[in-house]
Amino acid sequence: EVQLVESGGGLIQPGGSLRLSCEVSGLTFSTSSFNWVRQAPGKGLEWLSFINGFTGAIYYTDSVKGRFTISRDNAKNSLYLQLNSLRPDDTAVYYCARNGVTVTGTPWGYFDYWGQGTLVTVSS
Amino acid sequence: IQMTQSPSTLSASVGDRVTITCRASQSISSWLAWYRQKPGKAPHLLISKASILESGVPSRFSGRGSGTEFTLTISSLQPDDFATYYCQQYITDPWTFGQGTKVEIK
Numbered sequence: 001e002v003q004l005v006e007s008g009g010g011l012i013q014p015g016g017s018l019r020l021s022c023e024v025s026g027l028t029f030s031t032s033s034f035n036w037v038r039q040a041p042g043k044g045l046e047w048l049s050f051i052n053g054f055t056g057a058i059y060y061t062d063s064v065k066g067r068f069t070i071s072r073d074n075a076k077n078s079l080y081l082q083l084n085s086l087r088p089d090d091t092a093v094y095y096c097a098r099n100g101v102t103v104t105g106t107p108w109g110y111f112d113y114w115g116q117g118t119l120v121t122v123s124s
Numbered sequence: 125i126q127m128t129q130s131p132s133t134l135s136a137s138v139g140d141r142v143t144i145t146c147r148a149s150q151s152i153s154s155w156l157a158w159y160r161q162k163p164g165k166a167p168h169l170l171i172s173k174a175s176i177l178e179s180g181v182p183s184r185f186s187g188r189g190s191g192t193e194f195t196l197t198i199s200s201l202q203p204d205d206f207a208t209y210y211c212q213q214y215i216t217d218p219w220t221f222g223q224g225t226k227v228e229i230k
Contacts, residue, residue, distance in 0.1 A: 109214025110157035114166035
């Protein structure tokens, strides 16, 4: 059974930093590509960042470029998101999600497995 | 690329046929996915490439469209289907979602 389990969320003051983790099991982590997607309370889904399992390529959406950093540790089957310079509008549930793949393993841009999410609240 | 869903809210009864529309601000070919999200849960992938049903997804779900206009149809609404549905384009990053369509009990 594939499982993605996020952790590291919590209450943080504006301007603070937080590191989210996503521990993955039940699939071949090292060649899988992953993302972070967030959802503000009562709002829709916003894709944040992608890391390619084969090439190491990394992409970000503009609203988090320069503040958030995605990384991975293949030895620990874990994905991370470092959140810096946090603002109240970063308050959201943060999900990790795996990219769907072609038969050759190339990642598609949709998400076939998701974690349960971790809540980040930015407030003084 | 902006994705716009309609309606934002839909009231329906068990057994009804419902259709949700998703429009892209520019052509995305067939690079569109649909998700269902139940309250307090993560989204769940239903359809990729506009019309390919994911393994395990009931056949009452179907997707159509290409270019800029797409639809998700549920042929006979079940209690499990009262949820929020999102479309997502993946032709180019940043990958973007529609604002969601909430399917409510009438």
